[in-house]
Amino acid sequence: MKRRNLGWLSLGSLLSYSAWADMPLNLTQGATEVSRNVYDLHMLVLYICTGIGIIVFGIMFWSMIFHRKSKGAKSASFHESTKIEILWTAIPIVILIAMAVPATSTLIEMEDNSNADVTIQITGSQWKWHYKYFDQGIEYYSVLSTPREQYENHQSNSAIKNEHYLLEVDKPLVIPANKKVRFLMTSDDVIHSWWVPAFAVKQDANPGFINEAWTKVDQPGIYRGQCAELCGKDHGFMPIVVEVKSEADYQNWLIEQQQLIAQSAEAEKASLNSSLAMDELMQLGEQVYLANCAACHQPTGLGLPPAFPALKNSPVATGDINEHIITVFNGRVGTGMQGYGKQLTLKEIAAVVTYERNAWGNNTGDSVQPADVNAAVAK
Amino acid sequence: MTTEVLTEDLSEHNQHHKMTGIKRWLYTTNHKDIGTLYLWFSFIMFLTGGALAMIIRMELFQPGLQIVEPDFFNQLTTVHGLIMVFGAIMPAFTGLANWMLPMMIGAPDMALPRLNNWSFWILPFAFAILIGSFFMESGAPNFGWTFYAPLSTTYSNGSTAFFVFAVHIMGISSIMGAINIVVTIMNLRAPGMTYMKMPLFVWTFFITAYLLIAVMPVLAGVVTMVLTDTYFGTSFFNAAGGGDPVMFQHIFWFFGHPEVYIMILPAFGIVSTTIPTFARKKLFGYSSMVYATASIALLSFIVWAHHMFTTGMPLFGELFFMYCTMLIAVPTGVKVFNWMATMWRGSMTFETPMLFSIAFVILFTIGGFSGLMLALTPVDFQYHDTYFVVAHFHYVLVTGSLFSIYAGAYYWLPKWTGHMYNDVLSKWHFWCSLISVNLLFFPMHFLGLAGMPRRIPDYALQFADFNKWISIGGFAFGLSQLIFLVVVIKCIKGGEKAPAKPWEGAEGLEWTVPSPAPYHTFSTPPKID
Amino acid sequence: MTTKEYESYYVPAHSKWPIVGAFALFLIAFGAGNYVHDLNNNSSGYGGYLLIAGFALIIYMVYGWFSNVINESMAGRYSHQMDNSFRQGMSWFIFSEVMFFAAFFGALLYARQFAVPWLGGAGNNAMTAEVLWPEFTASWPLLKTPDGTETNEMGWYGLPLINTVLLLTSSITAHFAHVALEQNKRSQLKVWMVLTISLGIAFLFFQVQEYGHGYSEEMQLYLTSGIYGNTFYLLTGFHGMHVTLGVIMLTVMFIRILKGHFTPNNHFAFQAASWYWHFVDVVWVMLFIFVYII
Ligand code: HEA
Ligand code: HEA
Numbered sequence A: 001m002k003r004r005n006l007g008w009l010s011l012g013s014l015l016s017y018s019a020w021a022d023m024p025l026n027l028t029q030g031a032t033e034v035s036r037n038v039y040d041l042h043m044l045v046l047y048i049c050t051g052i053g054i055i056v057f058g059i060m061f062w063s064m065i066f067h068r069k070s071k072g073a074k075s076a077s078f079h080e081s082t083k084i085e086i087l088w089t090a091i092p093i094v095i096l097i098a099m100a101v102p103a104t105s106t107l108i109e110m111e112d113n114s115n116a117d118v119t120i121q122i123t124g125s126q127w128k129w130h131y132k133y134f135d136q137g138i139e140y141y142s143v144l145s146t147p148r149e150q151y152e153n154h155q156s157n158s159a160i161k162n163e164h165y166l167l168e169v170d171k172p173l174v175i176p177a178n179k180k181v182r183f184l185m186t187s188d189d190v191i192h193s194w195w196v197p198a199f200a201v202k203q204d205a206n207p208g209f210i211n212e213a214w215t216k217v218d219q220p221g222i223y224r225g226q227c228a229e230l231c232g233k234d235h236g237f238m239p240i241v242v243e244v245k246s247e248a249d250y251q252n253w254l255i256e257q258q259q260l261i262a263q264s265a266e267a268e269k270a271s272l273n274s275s276l277a278m279d280e281l282m283q284l285g286e287q288v289y290l291a292n293c294a295a296c297h298q299p300t301g302l303g304l305p306p307a308f309p310a311l312k313n314s315p316v317a318t319g320d321i322n323e324h325i326i327t328v329f330n331g332r333v334g335t336g337m338q339g340y341g342k343q344l345t346l347k348e349i350a351a352v353v354t355y356e357r358n359a360w361g362n363n364t365g366d367s368v369q370p371a372d373v374n375a376a377v378a379k
Numbered sequence B: 001m002t003t004e005v006l007t008e009d010l011s012e013h014n015q016h017h018k019m020t021g022i023k024r025w026l027y028t029t030n031h032k033d034i035g036t037l038y039l040w041f042s043f044i045m046f047l048t049g050g051a052l053a054m055i056i057r058m059e060l061f062q063p064g065l066q067i068v069e070p071d072f073f074n075q076l077t078t079v080h081g082l083i084m085v086f087g088a089i090m091p092a093f094t095g096l097a098n099w100m101l102p103m104m105i106g107a108p109d110m111a112l113p114r115l116n117n118w119s120f121w122i123l124p125f126a127f128a129i130l131i132g133s134f135f136m137e138s139g140a141p142n143f144g145w146t147f148y149a150p151l152s153t154t155y156s157n158g159s160t161a162f163f164v165f166a167v168h169i170m171g172i173s174s175i176m177g178a179i180n181i182v183v184t185i186m187n188l189r190a191p192g193m194t195y196m197k198m199p200l201f202v203w204t205f206f207i208t209a210y211l212l213i214a215v216m217p218v219l220a221g222v223v224t225m226v227l228t229d230t231y232f233g234t235s236f237f238n239a240a241g242g243g244d245p246v247m248f249q250h251i252f253w254f255f256g257h258p259e260v261y262i263m264i265l266p267a268f269g270i271v272s273t274t275i276p277t278f279a280r281k282k283l284f285g286y287s288s289m290v291y292a293t294a295s296i297a298l299l300s301f302i303v304w305a306h307h308m309f310t311t312g313m314p315l316f317g318e319l320f321f322m323y324c325t326m327l328i329a330v331p332t333g334v335k336v337f338n339w340m341a342t343m344w345r346g347s348m349t350f351e352t353p354m355l356f357s358i359a360f361v362i363l364f365t366i367g368g369f370s371g372l373m374l375a376l377t378p379v380d381f382q383y384h385d386t387y388f389v390v391a392h393f394h395y396v397l398v399t400g401s402l403f404s405i406y407a408g409a410y411y412w413l414p415k416w417t418g419h420m421y422n423d424v425l426s427k428w429h430f431w432c433s434l435i436s437v438n439l440l441f442f443p444m445h446f447l448g449l450a451g452m453p454r455r456i457p458d459y460a461l462q463f464a465d466f467n468k469w470i471s472i473g474g475f476a477f478g479l480s481q482l483i484f485l486v487v488v489i490k491c492i493k494g495g496e497k498a499p500a501k502p503w504e505g506a507e508g509l510e511w512t513v514p515s516p517a518p519y520h521t522f523s524t525p526p527k528i529d
Numbered sequence C: 001m002t003t004k005e006y007e008s009y010y011v012p013a014h015s016k017w018p019i020v021g022a023f024a025l026f027l028i029a030f031g032a033g034n035y036v037h038d039l040n041n042n043s044s045g046y047g048g049y050l051l052i053a054g055f056a057l058i059i060y061m062v063y064g065w066f067s068n069v070i071n072e073s074m075a076g077r078y079s080h081q082m083d084n085s086f087r088q089g090m091s092w093f094i095f096s097e098v099m100f101f102a103a104f105f106g107a108l109l110y111a112r113q114f115a116v117p118w119l120g121g122a123g124n125n126a127m128t129a130e131v132l133w134p135e136f137t138a139s140w141p142l143l144k145t146p147d148g149t150e151t152n153e154m155g156w157y158g159l160p161l162i163n164t165v166l167l168l169t170s171s172i173t174a175h176f177a178h179v180a181l182e183q184n185k186r187s188q189l190k191v192w193m194v195l196t197i198s199l200g201i202a203f204l205f206f207q208v209q210e211y212g213h214g215y216s217e218e219m220q221l222y223l224t225s226g227i228y229g230n231t232f233y234l235l236t237g238f239h240g241m242h243v244t245l246g247v248i249m250l251t252v253m254f255i256r257i258l259k260g261h262f263t264p265n266n267h268f269a270f271q272a273a274s275w276y277w278h279f280v281d282v283v284w285v286m287l288f289i290f291v292y293i294i
């Protein structure tokens, strides 16, 4: 197996114009004790299998070379041996036990979710992650931040791709180093799976249930992962970024977040009394739309029927304003359309609704103010 | 040996012995005709599924979305998996069973010939529905061949009902085909052909057929629940109503895991036939091979949750399923060692069937090793749903099942057509396939270890180089398969006349009849000592 | 087994029925797909017609195919060995049916042993209950789902108990019919057959009554009433379908008996039907225990 790898590698590097060094060839050792144990286990099995492979394939190649008819080999007549059968049943069993022991202890360690210092609820939804810090009142969504222009190259004229193309988000999850952090995973719609290789944490987020996992990272830094369970159209576009901060930085971050929350509550209140101009609404609305809605309803507003309805000329987006607001605010249960009330501010909802009512030829001329949104959902 | 079987058909008032034209194929009850139908059907499905894989590989050739939309990509992946599993590999094995089983056990035909025809003809219709859904408004199924709820229920596109009913009738076909195999083997063996005298090929199909009868109905059950959850408001897989999405996975994999052994046990049977032939030495450890096959089949019922280690099962469950899964390496190892011992001190020649068989043993074992790595729960947390898994199952399925089918096809082509295949071309087929298939699937291990999830239409930049090479390997492998098509067509059309027994070391009743095998064989049963 | 038997293993030359059956299944699958799809979109289409056509065709197929088989059998073409093939085929078919029901029983057991307790916080799921379903308490039968749908329990006494008695009795009468056939007591055979079929029909009648009761205002036990209603209706429903099929099979056997078919040692079709009937009965007993009593 080993030799085979090397063969491919040298072949590949001869022909390829970009460097292989970009991609690690082996499993990551990661940044936690658990991930290192997992790595060791991986190497152990890999070595054992390689060893068995060399022996078994070696014997076969030996007979292929020396016991061939063209070399005048005459076939022997033996075809049975209970002794040897028992032997090659027993030896693998011993080897397997040797693997099972460390596997069991690592697994028991991984599944011990007790005594956590920090608890964070992670909720997957199509196609973003929501993080909620228990007892801190902090919660936010984390969405892919790679711009569309970079991944849509149907005419192969896409923009230059960022370094962390498809592995970057607007707001990473922030956790402290050297603390046991417990994750509570769940989902709002389909099954997702939260995976950060460096922590050796991969846990399915099942709708209606909570799964637990934990990590304790020794080094501050930025760690990246991806959703690892097919969750529909944009499964490939819901990355995970975790920023691990030193204890002190983490505390500062918490305080900063609390202040931001207070500020936005202020702003929310203030927005109720504000009145925004049409083009201001449209501009903000377009931003919000492209960031949150375009994945399904498409930048063109044409959607991807029948799964995702068009908003252009849609009876909702051109009809009753209140119904439109409520649809966006509360979503539609049991469909991909989630409620955006939690994710967006009143101002943003007002803006996106205004945008939808006036873009793509939906020329209703309506402009919706934050106060209208507040009034519509209060009913 | 050429006495006629009793063959009048009372209802048709039609005493023609062998019909001609299309009717022959539509109405046939002959196991050889039906075997041929199965084999051609499966090859067409292989090309179809392969064509979908080619689009997948084109899309993944470089980062960015090139030629297909993400949703369509998911449809491609799903239908590729479904077609390859249910349309290519399984029918190919059923085709081989139809052709060879009666000849190997000295029976005049399959036990239930009309049922046999029915089993076959359901398949084209089932796949017409499945593939047809590409052309429906909502598109083909897009939730993976494993159709996890609730992506396949509440959040599925409009064609789920078609998917469900297509799987239902596919299941009917498989169950009836399997019943036929079981009954044929139990009831139609020639006098003297005791169970422990049956060729190993027959044994593996016997056991596989039991697996099929036991698990296909469970698949039918679970798709039925998907149907009612999607359209009739039940909540089997919905926590709000007291159900559980993970329950879907338990029921599905209770079917799904034995299903993967359904796709490998017959392969074991084929290479256990070819290796002794070309090593000119009896199969080593026949009875231990039989017991190993049976153990694999039994164990396969208690390992299903190794596909679900990350779903949040209780620790006890994870340990249980890990240990059971690891145990499967033992009987499988016994098989590998027995093949090794069969070759040892043989007198080997390397005709094309033997080349494919040897490649099978080595590459399947590599796939088995990665399977064992996946079985270790803590490490599976890292491997699960990455290209490492994709590499694993393509090694066991493509270089495993598919290669064994090629080995079997080359081995028996002379018996089927009466002509030898073109040796040079067939060697080209082998070597091109061998090189390209490794270029195609070996680097997938690295991608998975480096962290590339499966079922994604676009990927981060560090995965770009490997994907490019994989795609190139994929195109090369695809093109190499066309050589096989040429070989087969040439072989049917003509070529060197094949003797009754073209392989010096071959054993078995099928070689006692002339090549091509007469339309009816063993109307009077052969004598077995 | 003697060599002679092999010489007469009957291989029909060709038959149009399989392909007709395959096409019928296609119509059923495609029609059902369209029908369900239309139902869901509140649109009307041709799905229902295809479905009906499919069923009509399959009845035609079964009729034609079995007529062939019966003619062949009556003409003495079937050896003892052939009979064996049929028997073994039928028993494995029944085994596959058992596995089909096993999937649903499995769902029932999983739901009550795992899913529902877990939603209520059992095992390592304390947080599931605390964070997601604070209002929910686990119980079986699940009369109030996590999202608050309420329903009532279907007791085991009353109709289900009567039905159990009916079906168990019918299994006994079916057995007596078989004995009578083997002893060549034709008139007794007919009586037992009539009894068996009537008991089967009575069972179905009460089953429909029970469904009516379930769907009544006071019970409010619907197919959509959460996992309890789901498993209840799917299990009893599939069982009911099998009873219906069994009754049809028995009726056909009865007609054949009236026509003078079957002899004490050649009556595979009869035996297949009666096996099927016993199987349906056993499934009911399991149902009665797992769905109704515990
Ligand atoms: C033909 C099909 C086939 C076969 C034969 C196998 C064989 C095995 N498979 Fe595989 N598997 C699949 C098809 C198959 N698999 C598919 C299709 C999937 C993915 C499904 C999906 O998600 O879409 C999958 C996924 C899969 C998973 C889930 C991975 C994940 O999603 O996270 C696991 C985990 O345990 C696994 C394990 C195994 C094991 C232990 C074997 C064993 O049977 C292998 C045994 C063989 C050997 C070990 C080699 C020979 C032995 C020796 C030489 C003896 C000595 C060896 C030792 C003691 C080490 N398989
Ligand atoms: C037995 C089964 C089998 C077989 C034979 C194959 C064969 C191939 N498979 Fe696989 N595959 C699966 C079973 C199989 N597969 C399953 C079960 C999945 C999981 C699905 C899921 O996730 O739900 C999967 C998933 C899967 C993926 C992952 C998709 C994803 O996760 O997004 C990929 C990606 O490369 C892939 C590629 C291939 C390729 C290149 C081949 C090649 O070997 C195919 C070669 C054959 C041909 C190409 C056809 C012959 C040639 C022509 C028709 C002429 C045209 C040729 C050219 C244009 C060059 N397959």
Ligand code: CUA
Pocket (backbone or CB within 6 Å): A124, A127, A191, A192, A193, A227, A228, A229, A230, A231, A232, A234, A235, A236, A238
């Ligand atoms: Cu979320 Cu995949």
Ligand SMILES: [Cu+2]
Pocket (backbone or CB within 6 Å): B256, B257, B260, B303, B304, B306, B307
């Ligand atoms: Cu498995």
